[in-house]
Amino acid sequence: MESTEQPRSISGSMQSPRSPSSQPYLSVSVSDPVKLGNGVQSYISYRVITKTNFPDYQGPEKIVIRRYSDFVWLRDRLFEKYKGIFIPPLPEKSAVEKFRFSAEFIEMRRAALDIFVNRIALHPELKQSEDLRTFLQADEETMERFRFQETGIFTKKPADLMQMFRDVQSKVSDAVLGKEKPVEETTPEYEKLKHYIFELENHLAEAQKHAYRLVKRHRELGQSLLDFGKAVKLLGACEGEPTGKAFSDLGSKSELLSIKLQKEAQQVLMNFEEPLKDYVRYVQSIKATIAERGTAFRQHCELAETTKLKEINLDKLMLTRSDKVGEAEIEYREIKAESEEATERFGRIVKRMEEEIVRFQEQKTEEMGVAFHQFAKGQARLANSIADAWRSLLPKLEASSSV
């Protein structure tokens, strides 16, 4: 399984780990989903293989076993530590119980997790993260310990996370609409970006919805061709020759095409609908980053104001030669340091976002381009095989009817 799963983009070249003077590379794959546990507590575990020559990694190859919640842990940690960066999105947690262990679902999730980790491994900043190293290298017990220790707000369930996003959305749009006092430092570009992101999500969600429906339509068409084929064969059995044989041939072709349609349905789901869903998730992740930036700015503002107040207070005390001056001076310096930190943090987020947005747009153009190309090829192939299949009947039909 793993050999066929090429990570979508490989950092550097596909050099073998044995060449010593090669550039630093980090390549990851997620594969071999295995169902573990019993009953309600059963879950899927994945094999995560890391090939690298990074100095602080156990190279050249390391294999660990991870489950979905481990990926969530990684995502949350990165989100916490690398504010301003658009953290790659994870596939949704729970599906309808029935499908949680269906082969299709498991495969789609595996592919999405593979993409997730690889995006991190490719990101210039994220790939140096300690948490990533832990995730890729720690043994399973250590990993489990880390996972349970997580107490921050980011251990929230995705449902809560969604609520957070919604809160963020309303807060941000309030700010945009000017309902609150202007806490958000905005530039026209940033305003445009926010508006763009929110609108984009709507458009993408609609496209994804129709893509999903299209998958269903493929399945339905396949089913109806199957039923039609069967019915037509039965009809042929009632008729004498040559009509009977013609019906039988027609029915067989119909059944054959039904199989092709089911196959294409699966392809469309994996290569077209899933990338669109991923796109939507990505946009939601950006919204979370936008919220973070807002929070950081608020902190910067508040701290700056508090610092100002402390300064004024200090000056006052100095003028009155109060013996509280010493205390106040210490407080003032502390606050000032915090404020500077907050300002710096905010500034870092702004800078990161500027770079990220460029990256994001390019990445998305590439990924969607691939998705479109595959979709178009798939549809063309399907239509061709439909044409071929029906066409092959025609000589026989011609011959039969001129009897």
Place this chain on the structure above:
Amino acid sequence: MMGSENADGFEETNLNAPREEMENLVLGVNGDAAGGDGPLTRSEVNGDSSNSGYRSAMSTLSNVRDPLSPLPTVLTPADSDPLLAPSSFSDFRSLGSKPNSSDNSYIEPPSYADVIFSPFDENSDSEINGAEDSSRHSLSSDSLSRSPSSSSSDYIKITVSNPQKEQETSNSIVPGGNTYITYQITTRTNLPDFGLSEFSVRRRFRDVVTLADRLAESYRGFCIPPRPDKSVVESQVMQKQEFVEQRRVALEKYLRRLSAHPVIRNSEELKVFLQVQGKLPLPTSTDVASRMLDGAVKLPKQLFGEGGASAVPVHEVVQPARGGRDLLRLFKELRQSVSNDWGGSKPPVVEEDKEFLEKKEKMHDLEQQIINASQQAESLVKAQQDMGETMGELGLAFIKLTKFENEEAVFNSQRTRATDMKSLATAAVKASRFYRELNSQTVKHLDTLHEYLGMMMAVQGAFADRSSALLTVQTLLSELSSLQARAEKLEAASSKVFGGDKSRIRKIEELKETIKVTEDAKNVAIREYERIKDNNRSEVERLDGERRADFMNMMKGFVVNQVGYAEKISNVWAKVAEETSQYDREKQIS
């Protein structure tokens, strides 16, 4: 087939008509079934047929060559060979030429995509021809149908149009003016019988019922196409445009089918219906009330055998027993059928032809399969429809996205993406249109299945005619035998009386009269039965051949349609694949 303008969905009335007729048959109320009457005709009448003619016909049935279907010439494009090398996806890529170009292309093998005229074809440089049955539309159902006559130069085309509301002029018992709808029936023909080559009349639905009834009487044993439903609905619904349009379509189909029937098209009844202006000069089907009255008058005579036992004129014998008038006969035939069923008194009648029974069974099976196939055909059509719709919606969603990205673009990568999306969106919208066109053609082809459901009812009607005629024969035979038995008894008794028994002798004389009349009636009935059997046989043979030819055409049309549109759709997507070829990752791993 005589395709109508109904491209959306199937004509439901064909399925409903047979059901309603069957209900009427059971109730024995209005004699408006095509060839069927009362419960008697539905009974399984057993009898041997030593009709060798029928048997030999049955054996040749499977080898029958349909002399009526001309070799389809319209099907394949003039310059193409069905065995052509399939124009595959890779060919398009390598040729680098625009796929699906018009006939100017030298490189491409001719494809079925070219055969199928599509107004949305970007490369078709002919103007959009909206007429449904334009001759350019090589797959229109008209051109695929068998020519219904033996010589392909005969031509009759009926159109039903122009529904209009009219007021009932005569005083009716029902208070308030009755309005009804009339339709214009236009006929174009070169058949000599009609005299003119084009003419029109106005008819109402009631006239059609009359026509159907008169045909049923005149053409017993024939597979007469079933007429459209009577549809018991409120007058409010009657006048709704949708209902009127449905009815117009159904009438047109019905009349076209009648005119396609090689015997019925020459009938007096049809001619009169199509040509005679003003009130339809065919005797109307009398309603039950007047028939009851009629019958009440005649009943005493029948019951008491008075007035020269020929209470019922001989020629009337050959008509199946209807309510009212023929109460007595009805009773007798009912008794007879019962006795046949229970095998009580075995009258010396011929057992029903085993081959006939087999044929009936086969027809029933066939009908079941046609029903099943037509249901699945409907599902297929719906699935194709849905696919087209969703594809279109997807296309629109991407067009919106394209517009959005272009408007909001800050980076070039966005503009590139917008271009890619546009390519996809345009293709999706085109493909969606192709799916919808494919579908409306598919409907026309697969509609053949629906049409034949109607014809199965016609066959059942023909079989029912035969059964009822046989029942008449058997009734008369048994009547005859009981009359003769009575005569023998009387003679025996009378011969014991010396010098003759005046009253008995008189009775014997009368009886002998009755016997003679009944004998004549029996002979007429037998001749009629034979005639109907002949009609049955030739009709079933004809119909089997037609059906097979029609089904073959249906399949061909369906398949050619699928091929053509699949090619068009494939071209559309191949273009996108080419436009996005820079994203082909499969290539790069080599």
